[in-house]
Amino acid sequence: MSEIIIKNDDFKLKDTFDCGQCFRWDEEEDGSFIGVAGNRCARLSERDGDIIIKSSQDNDEDFWKSYLDIERDYGEIKRKVSVNDVMREAVSYGGGIRILRQEFFETLISFIISQRSSIPKIKSTVKKMSERYGERIEFEGKEYYSFPSCEALASLSEEDFRSLGTGYRAPYLLRAAQAVHSGDISEKELLSLPTPEARKRLISMYGVGDKVCDCVMLFSLAKYDLFPSDVWIKRAMAEDFGAEEERAKTVGEELFGEYSGFAQQYLFYYRRNGKKVS
DNA sequence: CGCCAGGGACGAA
């Protein structure tokens, strides 16, 4: 058990955990968040502008600094993406967003589950999967479960996935777990590749399309020069940037370059959770 | 390009 204090002006727990990038964090009555990352559980709270981390593991500061992307200067990012009034409003609304550095396998599986689903449903499916096939973690007198390893999931049957409520995604999930377990898809290789090449590798996987591919690269592989585009983003790009919907991704990436992923998160969170225009 | 795939949540009727 350890307590870590992190000072950071550009960080709000709610913005970061509610912007749709993660499925393992829940808000408590007192405004703190409890979640599981790797094989530890933690409670994060805000006090006087600081972030307080109570982790189930000792000497855990390095992990959290990486997971929470603490070393990055988000002030600079916010200035770079503030290219017009809409982006200034988006940044002002969700200025506490940080892009988490999540585990590759967990992110891949979670975003395959996420297709054509809703956040509460995805969260409950990931939780059930972890309870069945993950490792138990005790924290503050309660039980939590780590996300299952690729070994654990690769040995399941399609029916096992179906019984978790994953529906038609079951074969995608099984094949993805097997691909990672066999080393056919490796995080190490993907990290070493530039975005276009990593994208080709990921999108060649059965059940991984444009959207899932971009989310995995952005949320777990620290590739920021991509602009994940879904219906909300397409709508926003059409209304706020005059881009044709099918060109949303291209226009976003041309406009924001290496900051595309950050820009997309501010815009998405603002349009989806914040004040709506028109 | 168009259709379909589970299933749950949510609002309208």
Place this chain on the structure above:
DNA sequence: TTCGTCCATGGC
């Protein structure tokens, strides 16, 4: 209560 629609899509 029931029905229609939506949901951070992708395969065929």
